[in-house]
Amino acid sequence: MQQTPISSITLDTREYLIKRDDLIDPYLAGNKYRKLYTLVHTPKQRYKKIISYGGTQSNAMLAIASLAQKKGWMFEYYTKPLSQTQKEQTIGNYANSIKMGMKHIEIEFDRYRDIILSLHFSLDDSCVLIDQGGADKIALEGLDVLADEIRESNVEFDAIATPSGTGTTALFLARALPEMRVYTTPSIGDVEYLKTQMSALWEIPKNLTILQPSKKYHFAKPKEELFTIYKKLLNAGVEFDLLYAPLMFKTLQEQTDEKILYIHSGGISGNETMLKRYAKLGFV
Numbered sequence: 053m054q055q056t057p058i059s060s061i062t063l064d065t066r067e068y069l070i071k072r073d074d075l076i077d078p079y080l081a082g083n084k085y086r087k088l089y090t091l092v093h094t095p096k097q098r099y100k101k102i103i104s105y106g107g108t109q110s111n112a113m114l115a116i117a118s119l120a121q122k123k124g125w126m127f128e129y130y131t132k133p134l135s136q137t138q139k140e141q142t143i144g145n146y147a148n149s150i151k152m153g154m155k156h157i158e159i160e161f162d163r164y165r166d167i168i169l170s171l172h173f174s175l176d177d178s179c180v181l182i183d184q185g186g187a188d189k190i191a192l193e194g195l196d197v198l199a200d201e202i203r204e205s206n207v208e209f210d211a212i213a214t215p216s217g218t219g220t221t222a223l224f225l226a227r228a229l230p231e232m233r234v235y236t237t238p239s240i241g242d243v244e245y246l247k248t249q250m251s252a253l254w255e256i257p258k259n260l261t262i263l264q265p266s267k268k269y270h271f272a273k274p275k276e277e278l279f280t281i282y283k284k285l286l287n288a289g290v291e292f293d294l295l296y297a298p299l300m301f302k303t304l305q306e307q308t309d310e311k312i313l314y315i316h317s318g319g320i321s322g323n324e325t326m327l328k329r330y331a332k333l334g335f336v
Contacts, residue, residue, distance in 0.1 A: 056076060059072060063301060064284070064305065066305065067311070068312050069312065069314065071201075071202070071315045074317075076318070079115060082318020083186075083315070083318065084111055085115070086195055087190070087195075090194060091180065096125070100178040100179065101126040101179045102119070103129075103130075103180070103181045104130075104183070106131065106184035106185060108156075109322060113154070114148055117148070127152075127154045128157060129149070129154050130167065130171070131156065131158060132159060132160075132164050133158050133160065143325060143328075144324055145325075148321065184218070185218040186220055187249065188220070188253075195228050207313065208311070212234045213234070213235040213312050214235075215237060217240055219238075219253075220253060227254060229259070235261050237299060237303045239296045239300075246262060272295055278299060279294070282297070285297070285298075285301065294326040296317055300314075
């Protein structure tokens with residue numbers, strides 16, 4: 053794969069540089085491509101099955117489904133019970149993952165934690181398990197490659213920014229670029245919760261700064277001010293995801309003033325269902 057380009061946009065008179073990882077692939081793009089880089093370059097004969105778990109609108113789920121389809125691997129994905137309405141959706145990440153061949157396995161709420169833990173002890177050499185959201189040390193290689201691309205770009209900037217769900221991308225990118233400041237912000241929970249998730253994977257580097265948003269938002273709940281930022285970014289020439297990017301940009305606008313290189317996380321496939329939710333509230 054060739055290096056992804058870097059372009060620039062202007063948000064409320066402030067310029068940002070954008071590392072266009074969203075252009076890698078329609079489904080296997082952004083930070084999910086970086087996290088799955090090692091498996092992307094693994095010979096298809098190495099595994100027969102890939103297993104993961106999490107939410108049913110997960111961008112990681114869709115990326116793994118796309119990867120498994122390309123490799124000819126089985127893909128089993130474990131979740132808590134779904135509503136019938138969600139099962140019948142014909143658009144969105146879940147529907148597209150099913151079309152790609154994903155086998156969906158529902159687990160009752162009271163058994164979910166135990167069964168997920170048991171997955172780690174029931175694998176054979178033909179299977180690989182990816183933890184929820186791609187929060188796995190397997191992501192190290194892909195983030196090292198991204199770090200090399202950033203160094204080789206010869207573009208001038210003061211800091212890097214990327215939003216966090218599990219925090220894996222920001223954590224491993226900061227590890228790979230100790231000479232650069234990396235900003236992130238928690239999209240799920242607060243700073244302490246994000247630090248706990250990160251610390252389970254690796255020691256948090258000193259050059260990683262976690263910015264606490266000025267306002268707490270319920271993850272994935274439509275908010276007019278976040279949608280306004282999404283539209284401004286879209287009008288500036290780049291579409292970003294609706295779940296992570298608007299909050300990251302809002303926080304950067306409020307708490308930083310450096311020249312930022314923003315790593316586009318992809319995930320815009322999930323906008324299809326989110327835009328319908330915004331439309332029902334009269335925001336579109």
